[in-house]
Amino acid sequence: MIKAVVFDIGNVLIEWRPERVYDPILAPAARDHLFDTIGLAAMNEAIDAGAPFAATVAAFAARHPDHAAHIRLWHDRWTDMFAPAIPHSIRLLRALRQRGTPVFALSNFGDQTFDLAERMYPALTEFDRRYISGRMGVIKPDARIYEQVEADCGLPPSALLFTDDRAENIEAAAARGWQTHLFDAPETLAARLIAERLLTPEEAE
Template structure:
């Protein structure tokens, strides 16, 4: 069966996202490690990914940890500084569009952060459709969010090719019958797109 659509994770597949790098530069590696050990920033971010309001969720955690309040508020106020372009991935995305291949996003991403990201990365507005955890109130690797994409696109699992950088997200997709690619860099992803007949060597040069 020929691949009929390519599904992209966003963070660290299409655009870079690395809060640790930001905090290392802003407050130093030692203080950053202490912050991440003492404050559940990961849990806060998961709540935002599930649809909790961005600013209010960050402020609530800052209020709960007054000794770290200014650093926690950076998660909202400096969020765009967590991001960086991935030009090679963007070129692959645009090559697929030029070839007429439908491209969908399936991403754990809060609506508030996503709106910020759209300001910096116009590529996020060029998907055929975006399936965002913050809108759907489900996150990968929960099966519900994959099912929503299948229903929303009207495509069967075996014609979908999905790239994600998290093995657990790939595992759920594969169990549903999707074709998958564990993303560890754009070169491997480029080779996979060529192997599937979606792009040519000239497209990825």
């Protein structure tokens, strides 16, 4: 029996689209080179694992002066990347809480960037428990982050329903016995919550 619903944040509750900033100014090949070859994606993983936000971006820009202006956008225009909210998903979170079902966050997120995100979207303060990778020192899909959630919340894996938009994160949770839902749209999450009898159709609208 499900005792709590665990939400990823980026692309589940709030859109996370760095491409929104880079695509108007870089060709696709140049953007992919910046993210994958130069290592912008790896830099963000370091922030998600606990590295300081501003200092990490500044240091990375200094190491790659030819790309420094584009790298600094990660800090200077981060709020444009993390937007907008997904209203239906937030309604589902609130409907679950209204029914008395605990809702947790489990997200790869930097410590400082999550503080910023909370100020942007007050709904992110409404979780019963928040598991933020930058504060835990480990990122999904590492098994240790799921272990820490289990130890802290005191619920067995089978009592947790986890929704995330990345298949590798879902697979890692399922391997530990969590119930899972690969998020692709709030409507399909709503249908799953109805099927699990966690919400009525009216509550899930």
